Amino acid sequence: MKLWSPFSGGQTRIGRLAPRKSSLAGLTIGVLDNSKPNAGVLLHRVAELLAARTGAAGVRGFSKPSAARPAEILDDIAQSAHVVLTGSAD
Amino acid sequence: MLGTDAFLSLAKATSAKHGLPHMPVALVPHPLGGIPAERARAKADAILDEVLRGLTTDPAPPVAGTSAGPMLVEAPDDLDAFQVWAMEHEWSDGLPVLPPTEARVARLVGRGSADELIATLMPLDGRATLHAIAVNAALAGAAPEHLPVIVAAVRAVATPELNLNAIQCTTHPCTPLVIVNGPIAARLGIAGGPNALGNGHRANAVIGRALRLTLQNVGGARPGREDRATLGHPGKFTYCLAENEAQSPWEPLHVERGFGREESTVTVCGSEPPHNVNDHGSTTAETLMAAVAGTAATTGSNNIYLGGDPLVILGPEHAQTVASSGWSKAEFKRRFWDAARVPLRKFSGDNIARFKLTKPERFEDAGADTLLPFASTPEDVMVIVAGGPGKHSAIVPTFGATHSVTERID
Numbered sequence: 001m002k003l004w005s006p007f008s009g010g011q012t013r014i015g016r017l018a019p020r021k022s023s024l025a026g027l028t029i030g031v032l033d034n035s036k037p038n039a040g041v042l043l044h045r046v047a048e049l050l051a052a053r054t055g056a057a058g059v060r061g062f063s064k065p066s067a068a069r070p071a072e073i074l075d076d077i078a079q080s081a082h083v084v085l086t087g088s089a090d
Numbered sequence: 091m092l093g094t095d096a097f098l099s100l101a102k103a104t105s106a107k108h109g110l111p112h113m114p115v116a117l118v119p120h121p122l123g124g125i126p127a128e129r130a131r132a133k134a135d136a137i138l139d140e141v142l143r144g145l146t147t148d149p150a151p152p153v154a155g156t157s158a159g160p161m162l163v164e165a166p167d168d169l170d171a172f173q174v175w176a177m178e179h180e181w182s183d184g185l186p187v188l189p190p191t192e193a194r195v196a197r198l199v200g201r202g203s204a205d206e207l208i209a210t211l212m213p214l215d216g217r218a219t220l221h222a223i224a225v226n227a228a229l230a231g232a233a234p235e236h237l238p239v240i241v242a243a244v245r246a247v248a249t250p251e252l253n254l255n256a257i258q259c260t261t262h263p264c265t266p267l268v269i270v271n272g273p274i275a276a277r278l279g280i281a282g283g284p285n286a287l288g289n290g291h292r293a294n295a296v297i298g299r300a301l302r303l304t305l306q307n308v309g310g311a312r313p314g315r316e317d318r319a320t321l322g323h324p325g326k327f328t329y330c331l332a333e334n335e336a337q338s339p340w341e342p343l344h345v346e347r348g349f350g351r352e353e354s355t356v357t358v359c360g361s362e363p364p365h366n367v368n369d370h371g372s373t374t375a376e377t378l379m380a381a382v383a384g385t386a387a388t389t390g391s392n393n394i395y396l397g398g399d400p401l402v403i404l405g406p407e408h409a410q411t412v413a414s415s416g417w418s419k420a421e422f423k424r425r426f427w428d429a430a431r432v433p434l435r436k437f438s439g440d441n442i443a444r445f446k447l448t449k450p451e452r453f454e455d456a457g458a459d460t461l462l463p464f465a466s467t468p469e470d471v472m473v474i475v476a477g478g479p480g481k482h483s484a485i486v487p488t489f490g491a492t493h494s495v496t497e498r499i500d
Contacts, residue, residue, distance in 0.1 A: 006303065037123030046092065053142070070157065090094060
Protein backbone atom coordinates (compact mmCIF):
# COMPACT_ATOMS: atom_id res chain seq x y z
CA MET A 1 0.00 0.00 0.00
CA LYS A 2 1.00 3.59 -0.58
CA LEU A 3 1.45 5.61 2.61
CA TRP A 4 2.49 9.11 3.55
CA SER A 5 5.84 9.16 5.33
CA PRO A 6 5.59 10.66 8.85
CA PHE A 7 8.90 12.45 8.42
CA SER A 8 9.08 16.01 7.27
CA GLY A 9 11.76 18.02 5.56
CA GLY A 10 14.08 19.34 8.22
CA GLN A 11 17.34 21.16 8.10
CA THR A 12 19.32 20.37 4.94
CA ARG A 13 21.34 23.58 4.71
CA ILE A 14 25.08 22.96 4.83
CA GLY A 15 27.04 25.75 6.50
CA ARG A 16 30.73 26.54 6.33
CA LEU A 17 32.98 25.85 9.24
CA ALA A 18 35.44 28.58 10.11
CA PRO A 19 38.72 27.94 8.27
CA ARG A 20 41.04 25.81 10.37
CA LYS A 21 44.32 27.31 11.56
CA SER A 22 47.60 26.04 10.13
CA SER A 23 49.13 26.12 13.62
CA LEU A 24 48.03 27.08 17.12
CA ALA A 25 51.33 28.85 17.89
CA GLY A 26 50.67 32.24 19.46
CA LEU A 27 46.87 31.77 19.40
CA THR A 28 44.37 31.87 22.25
CA ILE A 29 42.48 28.64 22.84
CA GLY A 30 38.97 29.25 24.13
CA VAL A 31 37.11 26.73 26.27
CA LEU A 32 33.32 26.85 26.51
CA ASP A 33 32.27 24.65 29.44
CA ASN A 34 28.73 23.37 28.81
CA SER A 35 28.35 22.98 32.61
CA LYS A 36 27.93 19.21 32.54
CA PRO A 37 29.84 17.44 35.35
CA ASN A 38 33.60 17.26 34.61
CA ALA A 39 33.18 18.83 31.15
CA GLY A 40 35.25 21.82 32.24
CA VAL A 41 37.87 19.54 33.77
CA LEU A 42 38.37 17.61 30.53
CA LEU A 43 38.11 20.64 28.22
CA HIS A 44 40.61 22.67 30.21
CA ARG A 45 43.04 19.76 30.49
CA VAL A 46 42.92 19.23 26.70
CA ALA A 47 43.41 22.97 26.11
CA GLU A 48 46.36 23.15 28.50
CA LEU A 49 48.08 20.14 26.94
CA LEU A 50 47.47 21.57 23.47
CA ALA A 51 48.87 24.94 24.48
CA ALA A 52 51.99 23.31 25.92
CA ARG A 53 52.51 21.23 22.79
CA THR A 54 51.83 23.89 20.16
CA GLY A 55 53.07 27.10 21.74
CA ALA A 56 49.63 28.65 21.94
CA ALA A 57 49.53 31.99 23.74
CA GLY A 58 47.09 30.83 26.39
CA VAL A 59 43.73 29.40 27.36
CA ARG A 60 40.62 31.47 28.02
CA GLY A 61 37.66 29.89 29.79
CA PHE A 62 33.95 30.57 29.33
CA SER A 63 30.93 28.74 30.61
CA LYS A 64 27.22 28.70 30.06
CA PRO A 65 25.04 28.59 33.15
CA SER A 66 23.05 25.55 32.10
CA ALA A 67 23.61 22.70 29.67
CA ALA A 68 19.88 22.93 28.97
CA ARG A 69 20.10 26.41 27.43
CA PRO A 70 22.03 27.79 24.46
CA ALA A 71 25.11 29.91 25.16
CA GLU A 72 24.44 33.63 24.91
CA ILE A 73 28.07 34.71 24.80
CA LEU A 74 29.16 33.35 21.42
CA ASP A 75 30.07 36.78 20.02
CA ASP A 76 32.16 37.51 23.08
CA ILE A 77 33.97 34.18 22.71
CA ALA A 78 34.56 34.79 19.00
CA GLN A 79 36.19 38.14 19.86
CA SER A 80 38.41 36.67 22.55
CA ALA A 81 39.70 33.37 21.21
CA HIS A 82 41.10 32.09 17.91
CA VAL A 83 39.91 28.50 18.30
CA VAL A 84 37.33 27.12 20.74
CA LEU A 85 36.72 23.75 22.32
CA THR A 86 33.32 22.90 23.73
CA GLY A 87 31.41 19.87 24.91
CA SER A 88 28.25 18.17 23.75
CA ALA A 89 25.84 16.45 26.13
CA ASP A 90 27.00 14.43 29.16
CA MET B 91 33.62 19.59 19.90
CA LEU B 92 34.28 17.05 22.64
CA GLY B 93 31.88 14.40 23.87
CA THR B 94 31.61 10.87 25.15
CA ASP B 95 31.18 7.88 22.87
CA ALA B 96 27.72 7.08 24.30
CA PHE B 97 26.41 10.49 23.20
CA LEU B 98 27.94 10.72 19.72
CA SER B 99 24.52 10.49 18.03
CA LEU B 100 23.34 13.60 19.84
CA ALA B 101 26.56 15.52 19.06
CA LYS B 102 26.14 14.63 15.38
CA ALA B 103 22.45 15.56 15.36
CA THR B 104 23.18 18.91 17.00
CA SER B 105 25.94 19.85 14.59
CA ALA B 106 23.89 18.67 11.59
CA LYS B 107 20.91 20.73 12.78
CA HIS B 108 23.15 23.80 12.60
CA GLY B 109 24.19 22.88 9.08
CA LEU B 110 27.59 21.62 10.23
CA PRO B 111 27.52 17.81 10.04
CA HIS B 112 31.25 17.96 9.29
CA MET B 113 32.07 19.60 12.66
CA PRO B 114 34.98 17.57 14.07
CA VAL B 115 34.03 15.63 17.21
CA ALA B 116 36.58 13.99 19.52
CA LEU B 117 35.26 11.29 21.83
CA VAL B 118 36.34 9.99 25.20
CA PRO B 119 34.92 6.80 26.73
CA HIS B 120 31.65 7.35 28.65
CA PRO B 121 31.08 8.36 31.42
CA LEU B 122 32.58 11.73 32.18
CA GLY B 123 30.16 12.80 34.91
CA GLY B 124 29.98 11.08 38.28
CA ILE B 125 33.68 10.14 38.32
CA PRO B 126 36.51 11.82 40.24
CA ALA B 127 37.95 14.85 38.45
CA GLU B 128 41.35 13.12 38.22
CA ARG B 129 39.87 10.33 36.13
CA ALA B 130 38.13 12.85 33.87
CA ARG B 131 41.38 14.76 33.44
CA ALA B 132 43.23 11.55 32.56
CA LYS B 133 40.96 11.07 29.53
CA ALA B 134 42.53 14.10 27.81
CA ASP B 135 45.78 12.49 26.63
CA ALA B 136 44.14 9.97 24.35
CA ILE B 137 42.28 12.57 22.27
CA LEU B 138 44.96 15.24 22.01
CA ASP B 139 46.09 14.35 18.46
CA GLU B 140 42.50 14.18 17.27
CA VAL B 141 41.59 17.56 18.77
CA LEU B 142 44.67 19.17 17.24
CA ARG B 143 43.77 17.67 13.86
CA GLY B 144 40.22 19.00 14.23
CA LEU B 145 41.52 22.52 14.86
CA THR B 146 44.15 22.55 12.10
CA THR B 147 42.72 20.47 9.24
CA ASP B 148 39.70 21.54 7.19
CA PRO B 149 37.30 18.60 7.00
CA ALA B 150 35.80 17.71 3.63
CA PRO B 151 32.42 19.44 3.26
CA PRO B 152 29.54 16.97 3.18
CA VAL B 153 27.16 16.56 0.28
CA ALA B 154 23.97 18.56 0.86
CA GLY B 155 20.96 16.38 1.58
CA THR B 156 17.67 16.88 -0.18
CA SER B 157 14.62 18.03 1.71
CA ALA B 158 12.19 15.14 2.12
CA GLY B 159 8.91 17.05 2.28
CA PRO B 160 5.68 15.10 1.95
CA MET B 161 6.55 11.73 0.46
CA LEU B 162 4.51 8.70 -0.49
CA VAL B 163 6.21 5.37 0.09
CA GLU B 164 5.32 1.75 -0.58
CA ALA B 165 4.66 -0.38 2.52
CA PRO B 166 3.36 -3.96 3.04
CA ASP B 167 -0.43 -4.40 2.70
CA ASP B 168 -0.58 -7.02 5.43
CA LEU B 169 -1.16 -5.22 8.76
CA ASP B 170 1.11 -7.49 10.77
CA ALA B 171 3.90 -7.21 8.20
CA PHE B 172 3.31 -3.45 8.24
CA GLN B 173 4.07 -3.32 12.00
CA VAL B 174 7.44 -4.96 11.42
CA TRP B 175 8.10 -2.61 8.49
CA ALA B 176 7.08 0.45 10.55
CA MET B 177 9.56 -0.45 13.28
CA GLU B 178 12.33 -1.06 10.73
CA HIS B 179 11.64 2.33 9.16
CA GLU B 180 11.46 4.05 12.57
CA TRP B 181 7.90 5.27 12.13
CA SER B 182 6.51 3.63 15.24
CA ASP B 183 6.68 3.96 19.02
CA GLY B 184 6.51 0.17 19.40
CA LEU B 185 2.77 -0.18 19.78
CA PRO B 186 0.81 -1.09 16.63
CA VAL B 187 0.31 1.86 14.30
CA LEU B 188 -2.41 2.44 11.72
CA PRO B 189 -1.33 3.04 8.12
CA PRO B 190 -1.35 6.72 7.08
CA THR B 191 -3.01 6.15 3.74
CA GLU B 192 -3.77 9.05 1.42
CA ALA B 193 -7.47 8.76 2.23
CA ARG B 194 -7.01 8.69 6.02
CA VAL B 195 -4.60 11.62 6.03
CA ALA B 196 -6.89 13.60 3.71
CA ARG B 197 -9.77 13.03 6.13
CA LEU B 198 -7.65 14.30 9.03
CA VAL B 199 -6.52 17.41 7.16
CA GLY B 200 -10.11 18.06 6.04
CA ARG B 201 -10.55 21.59 4.82
CA GLY B 202 -7.31 22.75 6.46
CA SER B 203 -4.33 23.87 4.45
CA ALA B 204 -1.99 20.88 4.35
CA ASP B 205 1.08 23.03 3.73
CA GLU B 206 0.46 25.38 6.65
CA LEU B 207 3.54 25.43 8.87
CA ILE B 208 2.31 24.99 12.45
CA ALA B 209 5.72 24.89 14.13
CA THR B 210 9.36 23.98 13.74
CA LEU B 211 10.31 21.19 16.12
CA MET B 212 13.65 20.64 17.81
CA PRO B 213 16.12 19.02 17.85
CA LEU B 214 16.20 18.69 14.06
CA ASP B 215 14.17 21.81 13.20
CA GLY B 216 11.61 19.53 11.56
CA ARG B 217 8.80 21.28 9.73
CA ALA B 218 5.54 20.39 11.48
CA THR B 219 3.11 21.26 8.72
CA LEU B 220 -0.56 20.43 9.14
CA HIS B 221 0.05 17.53 6.75
CA ALA B 222 3.00 16.16 8.74
CA ILE B 223 1.02 16.35 11.98
CA ALA B 224 -1.93 14.63 10.32
CA VAL B 225 0.28 11.77 9.10
CA ASN B 226 1.50 11.16 12.64
CA ALA B 227 -2.04 11.50 13.98
CA ALA B 228 -3.08 8.86 11.44
CA LEU B 229 -0.33 6.55 12.71
CA ALA B 230 -1.56 7.12 16.28
CA GLY B 231 -5.15 6.26 15.35
CA ALA B 232 -6.58 9.76 15.85
CA ALA B 233 -9.82 10.93 14.29
CA PRO B 234 -10.37 14.29 12.54
CA GLU B 235 -12.06 15.80 15.60
CA HIS B 236 -8.89 15.20 17.65
CA LEU B 237 -6.65 17.11 15.24
CA PRO B 238 -7.29 20.67 16.55
CA VAL B 239 -6.13 19.58 20.02
CA ILE B 240 -3.04 17.89 18.59
CA VAL B 241 -2.23 20.95 16.46
CA ALA B 242 -2.57 23.28 19.46
CA ALA B 243 -0.30 20.98 21.47
CA VAL B 244 2.33 21.00 18.71
CA ARG B 245 2.17 24.79 18.61
CA ALA B 246 2.52 24.91 22.40
CA VAL B 247 5.54 22.60 22.65
CA ALA B 248 7.42 24.70 20.09
CA THR B 249 7.06 27.86 22.21
CA PRO B 250 10.55 28.85 23.46
CA GLU B 251 9.53 28.83 27.17
CA LEU B 252 9.09 25.06 27.03
CA ASN B 253 12.73 24.60 25.94
CA LEU B 254 11.81 21.74 23.62
CA ASN B 255 15.34 20.97 22.48
CA ALA B 256 16.36 20.11 26.02
CA ILE B 257 13.13 18.21 26.74
CA GLN B 258 13.63 16.11 23.61
CA CYS B 259 17.31 15.33 24.14
CA THR B 260 17.84 15.17 27.90
CA THR B 261 18.73 12.05 29.87
CA HIS B 262 15.97 13.06 32.34
CA PRO B 263 12.66 11.15 32.06
CA CYS B 264 10.33 13.83 30.76
CA THR B 265 7.88 14.34 27.93
CA PRO B 266 5.20 16.92 27.25
CA LEU B 267 2.13 16.26 29.37
CA VAL B 268 -0.99 17.61 27.64
CA ILE B 269 -3.64 19.11 29.93
CA VAL B 270 -6.91 19.96 28.19
CA ASN B 271 -9.28 22.59 29.58
CA GLY B 272 -12.62 23.91 28.42
CA PRO B 273 -15.71 22.47 26.76
CA ILE B 274 -13.78 20.53 24.09
CA ALA B 275 -12.78 17.96 26.72
CA ALA B 276 -16.34 16.74 27.24
CA ARG B 277 -17.14 17.04 23.54
CA LEU B 278 -14.26 14.74 22.55
CA GLY B 279 -14.43 12.49 25.59
CA ILE B 280 -11.02 13.53 26.94
CA ALA B 281 -11.08 12.01 30.40
CA GLY B 282 -10.38 14.00 33.54
CA GLY B 283 -12.18 11.64 35.90
CA PRO B 284 -11.44 8.07 37.02
CA ASN B 285 -8.13 6.70 35.67
CA ALA B 286 -7.64 9.92 33.68
CA LEU B 287 -3.91 9.26 33.28
CA GLY B 288 -4.43 5.54 32.72
CA ASN B 289 -5.88 3.35 30.04
CA GLY B 290 -9.40 3.18 28.67
CA HIS B 291 -9.87 6.59 27.04
CA ARG B 292 -9.45 6.79 23.29
CA ALA B 293 -9.17 10.59 23.07
CA ASN B 294 -6.50 10.79 25.78
CA ALA B 295 -4.63 7.91 24.17
CA VAL B 296 -4.56 9.15 20.59
CA ILE B 297 -4.00 12.85 21.31
CA GLY B 298 -0.99 12.23 23.54
CA ARG B 299 0.33 9.57 21.21
CA ALA B 300 -0.03 11.73 18.10
CA LEU B 301 1.94 14.50 19.79
CA ARG B 302 4.65 12.07 20.87
CA LEU B 303 4.94 10.50 17.38
CA THR B 304 5.15 14.00 15.88
CA LEU B 305 7.96 14.85 18.31
CA GLN B 306 9.76 11.63 17.40
CA ASN B 307 9.26 11.67 13.64
CA VAL B 308 9.12 15.37 12.78
CA GLY B 309 11.15 16.75 15.68
CA GLY B 310 13.64 13.95 15.22
CA ALA B 311 13.91 12.71 18.82
CA ARG B 312 14.62 9.07 18.11
CA PRO B 313 14.91 6.94 21.25
CA GLY B 314 18.51 6.14 22.12
CA ARG B 315 19.84 8.54 19.50
CA GLU B 316 18.77 12.18 19.79
CA ASP B 317 16.39 11.28 22.64
CA ARG B 318 18.99 10.43 25.27
CA ALA B 319 16.60 9.48 28.11
CA THR B 320 18.38 7.17 30.54
CA LEU B 321 15.14 5.32 31.39
CA GLY B 322 12.34 7.38 29.88
CA HIS B 323 8.84 6.83 31.25
CA PRO B 324 5.57 5.20 30.14
CA GLY B 325 4.03 8.61 29.43
CA LYS B 326 6.28 8.75 26.38
CA PHE B 327 3.70 6.57 24.64
CA THR B 328 0.91 8.99 25.49
CA TYR B 329 0.42 11.56 28.27
CA CYS B 330 -2.83 13.50 28.15
CA LEU B 331 -5.72 14.29 30.45
CA ALA B 332 -8.44 16.86 30.97
CA GLU B 333 -8.86 18.89 34.12
CA ASN B 334 -11.91 17.73 36.09
CA GLU B 335 -13.41 21.22 36.05
CA ALA B 336 -16.84 20.07 37.19
CA GLN B 337 -15.46 18.74 40.45
CA SER B 338 -12.92 21.46 41.11
CA PRO B 339 -13.71 23.90 43.90
CA TRP B 340 -11.60 26.54 42.14
CA GLU B 341 -11.21 28.24 38.78
CA PRO B 342 -9.68 25.88 36.20
CA LEU B 343 -6.13 26.25 34.89
CA HIS B 344 -7.02 28.05 31.66
CA VAL B 345 -9.17 30.62 33.48
CA GLU B 346 -6.30 31.19 35.91
CA ARG B 347 -4.15 31.94 32.84
CA GLY B 348 -6.51 34.52 31.36
CA PHE B 349 -8.72 32.45 29.07
CA GLY B 350 -12.49 32.39 29.22
CA ARG B 351 -14.21 29.42 30.85
CA GLU B 352 -15.90 28.63 27.52
CA GLU B 353 -12.63 28.68 25.61
CA SER B 354 -10.73 25.44 25.17
CA THR B 355 -6.98 25.18 25.69
CA VAL B 356 -4.07 22.80 25.92
CA THR B 357 -1.33 23.29 28.46
CA VAL B 358 1.93 21.41 27.93
CA CYS B 359 4.69 20.86 30.47
CA GLY B 360 7.93 18.85 30.29
CA SER B 361 6.87 16.31 32.86
CA GLU B 362 8.04 13.28 34.74
CA PRO B 363 5.53 10.51 35.45
CA PRO B 364 3.03 11.18 38.26
CA HIS B 365 4.27 10.43 41.79
CA ASN B 366 1.35 9.28 43.90
CA VAL B 367 0.15 11.02 47.08
CA ASN B 368 -1.82 8.55 49.21
CA ASP B 369 -3.66 10.17 52.11
CA HIS B 370 -6.75 8.41 53.46
CA GLY B 371 -6.60 9.95 56.91
CA SER B 372 -6.39 13.72 56.70
CA THR B 373 -9.55 15.74 57.06
CA THR B 374 -8.14 19.27 56.78
CA ALA B 375 -5.93 21.16 54.35
CA GLU B 376 -3.20 21.55 56.98
CA THR B 377 -2.90 17.85 57.71
CA LEU B 378 -3.23 16.78 54.05
CA MET B 379 -0.35 19.10 53.17
CA ALA B 380 2.11 16.84 55.01
CA ALA B 381 1.52 14.06 52.48
CA VAL B 382 1.38 16.33 49.42
CA ALA B 383 4.51 18.29 50.31
CA GLY B 384 6.31 15.18 51.55
CA THR B 385 5.85 13.46 48.20
CA ALA B 386 7.26 16.49 46.38
CA ALA B 387 10.23 17.29 48.60
CA THR B 388 12.74 14.65 47.51
CA THR B 389 16.45 14.83 46.74
CA GLY B 390 16.16 13.20 43.31
CA SER B 391 14.00 15.94 41.85
CA ASN B 392 15.14 18.28 39.07
CA ASN B 393 12.81 21.00 40.36
CA ILE B 394 14.61 21.23 43.69
CA TYR B 395 17.77 22.56 42.09
CA LEU B 396 16.57 23.86 38.71
CA GLY B 397 13.24 25.48 39.60
CA GLY B 398 10.56 25.38 36.90
CA ASP B 399 6.84 24.97 37.41
CA PRO B 400 6.00 21.51 38.75
CA LEU B 401 2.42 20.30 38.81
CA VAL B 402 0.20 19.17 41.67
CA ILE B 403 -2.80 17.15 40.51
CA LEU B 404 -5.31 17.08 43.34
CA GLY B 405 -7.88 14.31 43.25
CA PRO B 406 -11.37 15.81 43.65
CA GLU B 407 -11.75 14.50 47.21
CA HIS B 408 -8.42 15.93 48.31
CA ALA B 409 -9.30 19.21 46.54
CA GLN B 410 -12.57 19.28 48.47
CA THR B 411 -10.72 18.69 51.73
CA VAL B 412 -8.44 21.64 50.95
CA ALA B 413 -11.30 23.92 49.91
CA SER B 414 -13.41 23.02 52.91
CA SER B 415 -10.61 24.39 55.10
CA GLY B 416 -11.21 27.71 53.38
CA TRP B 417 -8.10 27.69 51.24
CA SER B 418 -8.15 29.25 47.77
CA LYS B 419 -5.95 27.75 45.07
CA ALA B 420 -3.46 30.60 45.60
CA GLU B 421 -3.39 29.84 49.33
CA PHE B 422 -2.77 26.15 48.58
CA LYS B 423 0.14 27.10 46.35
CA ARG B 424 1.65 29.35 48.99
CA ARG B 425 1.35 26.74 51.74
CA PHE B 426 2.69 24.02 49.43
CA TRP B 427 5.65 26.18 48.47
CA ASP B 428 6.37 26.80 52.15
CA ALA B 429 6.12 23.13 53.05
CA ALA B 430 7.66 21.27 50.10
CA ARG B 431 11.32 21.88 50.88
CA VAL B 432 14.45 19.78 51.20
CA PRO B 433 17.26 20.79 53.57
CA LEU B 434 20.57 21.07 51.75
CA ARG B 435 22.17 18.60 54.17
CA LYS B 436 20.11 15.78 52.63
CA PHE B 437 22.23 16.04 49.46
CA SER B 438 25.67 14.46 49.14
CA GLY B 439 28.72 16.65 49.48
CA ASP B 440 29.57 15.95 45.82
CA ASN B 441 26.20 17.28 44.74
CA ILE B 442 26.36 20.35 46.98
CA ALA B 443 29.76 21.19 45.49
CA ARG B 444 28.27 20.86 42.01
CA PHE B 445 25.23 23.03 42.89
CA LYS B 446 27.55 25.76 44.19
CA LEU B 447 29.53 25.60 40.97
CA THR B 448 26.63 25.59 38.54
CA LYS B 449 24.17 27.80 40.44
CA PRO B 450 26.29 30.07 42.65
CA GLU B 451 23.54 32.67 42.92
CA ARG B 452 21.32 30.12 44.65
CA PHE B 453 23.79 27.98 46.55
CA GLU B 454 26.89 30.03 47.35
CA ASP B 455 25.64 31.20 50.74
CA ALA B 456 23.51 28.14 51.47
CA GLY B 457 24.23 26.25 54.67
CA ALA B 458 23.40 22.68 55.66
CA ASP B 459 20.01 23.73 57.03
CA THR B 460 19.03 25.91 54.09
CA LEU B 461 15.65 24.70 52.85
CA LEU B 462 15.37 24.33 49.09
CA PRO B 463 11.84 24.86 47.74
CA PHE B 464 10.27 22.63 45.10
CA ALA B 465 9.61 25.65 42.86
CA SER B 466 11.15 29.11 42.63
CA THR B 467 7.98 30.95 43.67
CA PRO B 468 4.50 29.94 44.92
CA GLU B 469 3.07 31.16 41.62
CA ASP B 470 5.27 28.69 39.73
CA VAL B 471 3.45 25.77 41.35
CA MET B 472 0.77 24.51 38.94
CA VAL B 473 -2.39 23.04 40.44
CA ILE B 474 -5.19 21.22 38.65
CA VAL B 475 -7.97 18.95 39.84
CA ALA B 476 -8.31 15.60 38.09
CA GLY B 477 -9.25 12.01 38.76
CA GLY B 478 -12.23 10.20 40.18
CA PRO B 479 -13.39 9.13 43.64
CA GLY B 480 -10.63 8.16 46.05
CA LYS B 481 -8.02 9.63 48.31
CA HIS B 482 -5.14 10.01 45.89
CA SER B 483 -3.42 12.97 44.29
CA ALA B 484 -0.20 13.24 42.32
CA ILE B 485 2.95 15.29 42.12
CA VAL B 486 4.26 15.68 38.59
CA PRO B 487 7.79 17.12 38.68
CA THR B 488 9.24 18.58 35.52
CA PHE B 489 12.58 18.76 33.77
CA GLY B 490 13.16 22.01 35.66
CA ALA B 491 14.69 24.18 32.91
CA THR B 492 11.28 24.48 31.27
CA HIS B 493 8.04 26.38 31.70
CA SER B 494 4.55 25.22 30.86
CA VAL B 495 2.73 26.82 27.93
CA THR B 496 -1.02 27.24 27.40
CA GLU B 497 -2.45 27.61 23.87
CA ARG B 498 -6.01 28.12 22.72
CA ILE B 499 -7.49 25.31 20.63
CA ASP B 500 -8.81 26.83 17.40
